Amino acid sequence: MRIALITDVWTPLINGVVTTLENTVRILREKGHVVLVLSPDMFPGLPCPTYPEIRLSLFPWRKVTRILDNYRPDAVHIANEGPMGWAGRFFCWKRGKGFTSAYHTRLPEYIRLRFPVPLRASYAFFRWFHKPSKAVMTASPELMEELRSLGFSSLKLWSRGVDTGLFRPRSKDYLDAPRPISMFMGRVAVEKNIEDFLHLDIPGTKYVVGDGPAFVKLKGAYPDVRFVGAKRGEELAAHLAAADVFVFPSTTDTFGLVLLEAMACGVPVAAYPVTGPQSVVVHGQTGWLSDDLGEAVHRALPLSPQACRSHAEIYSWERCTEQFLGNLHLLNMHGLDD
Structure with missing residues (x-):
């Protein structure tokens, strides 16, 4: 399968989202899938306010569309709600493709801690972003129920894993x-x-x-x-x-x-x-x-x-990746929904 993964965060950034995406991509490739990662390092960008380690891609829409048109993916997954996520969402809307997305981070709460933006307004915006998604992947049943109570739909479980070889009892x-x-x-x-x-x-x-x-x-x-x-x-x-x-x-x-x-x-x-x-x-x-x-x-x-x-x-990351694969929305070879 040819999978396009579109993300606003990638290496060398260290956080749980990057760790999850890295391990998922690694195992997908080990299983023989072809994975194209579209990440901010491929585009000019600016540091994110209050989080300068994250680069916000500047006007990535045309280049993302051109790359995905040439790549002809069997499935498109949008990992975040930043500029790269918007570019992926725009491509899917423009080409009539379905996509999946993920709710990794409580961005409404993070925004509220920094700026006087009401949570109700932020959640309305993020509901709208994820509404066309064929599957909004969440890390736990508890989070799934919480998002459902906030009006999100098409929610699917995508749990997490841990490298028990690296993280093990030591002296x-x-x-x-x-x-x-x-x-x-x-x-x-x-x-x-x-x-x-x-x-x-x-x-x-x-x-x-x-x-x-x-x-x-x-x-x-x-x-x-x-x-x-x-x-x-x-x-x-x-x-x-x-x-x-x-x-x-x-x-x-x-x-x-x-x-x-x-x-x-x-x-x-x-x-x-x-x-x-x-x-x-x-x-x-x-x-x-x-x-x-x-x-x-x-x-x-x-x-x-x-x-x-x-x-x-x-x-395990293997089980996590199997969940991810099962949640993907497949497209046919002509780029339209099956």
């Missing part, structure tokens, strides 16, 4: 700091609600692994917290596996891929009882969910590392 000696070590890993930005973690009066040492626009400000404001910056690959996995508890203060993540990565390392999770963690964490077994984040940390610490690992092993 705690990798980090030399007073125990227990409580760790947050992810983008250091306002939407991650990291200060709820940093404010906690808990024993041991706090670590923040990651980078982002709030990094310098928070590092200066919390000198007792160890901010180690962004890590990749083995170094990232070694940091994570050396923690005693993974603290996830976000209330806006749609899934929280880092939760699976922590559990695969045998590290229990402390989080709020909201959609992302509720979809991933087995309360009382692989983590603790509470409106009191300090209590969640205390309760999560003694939980079984093996239970965490066993639960994470349920999630």
Whole structure:
């Protein structure tokens, strides 16, 4: 099958969306499918306001249309709602093609945290964007029900996976700091609600692994917290596996891929009882969910590392990719809907 994947985020950016897309594309190609990735690095662009690591493609419509006309895909998937997503949506409308899309990120909430835009208006806009989609893929049944209650339709499940070879239990000696070590890993930005973690009066040492626009400000404001910056690959996995508890203060993540990565390392999770963690964490077994984040940390610490690992092993990128394939809308060889 010839698949066109259109995305506003791609490598070298580090986040859950990019990790999901990279692994999906890798396995699709291993299975013999031909995948064309249309990403911002192929177009001139500008840094996204408040998130400069993301490049917003400038006027990609004509080039996207030309590339897809030549490629003649059997299926088109639009990963995001940015300029590249709009260009893909325009192509499908212009050529009479069906497409699938995904709801990876709570952009209405992210926008509201930065600008005085009502959530109702943002959600109306995103409903309109996804309305023509033949399948709006979501990471969990909980998120699916939430979006359905907000008026979204054609919702399909597309779960997530974890690389259990990279993310595995390792020596705690990798980090030399007073125990227990409580760790947050992810983008250091306002939407991650990291200060709820940093404010906690808990024993041991706090670590923040990651980078982002709030990094310098928070590092200066919390000198007792160890901010180690962004890590990749083995170094990232070694940091994570050396923690005693993974603290996830976000209330806006749609899934929280880092939760699976922590559990695969045998590290229990402390989080709020909201959609992302509720979809991933087995309360009382692989983590603790509470409106009191300090209590969640205390309760999560003694939980079984093996239970965490066993639960994470349920999630595979192969199974995730099979779901993705099953959700795609196929086009016939003439470029029209079957």
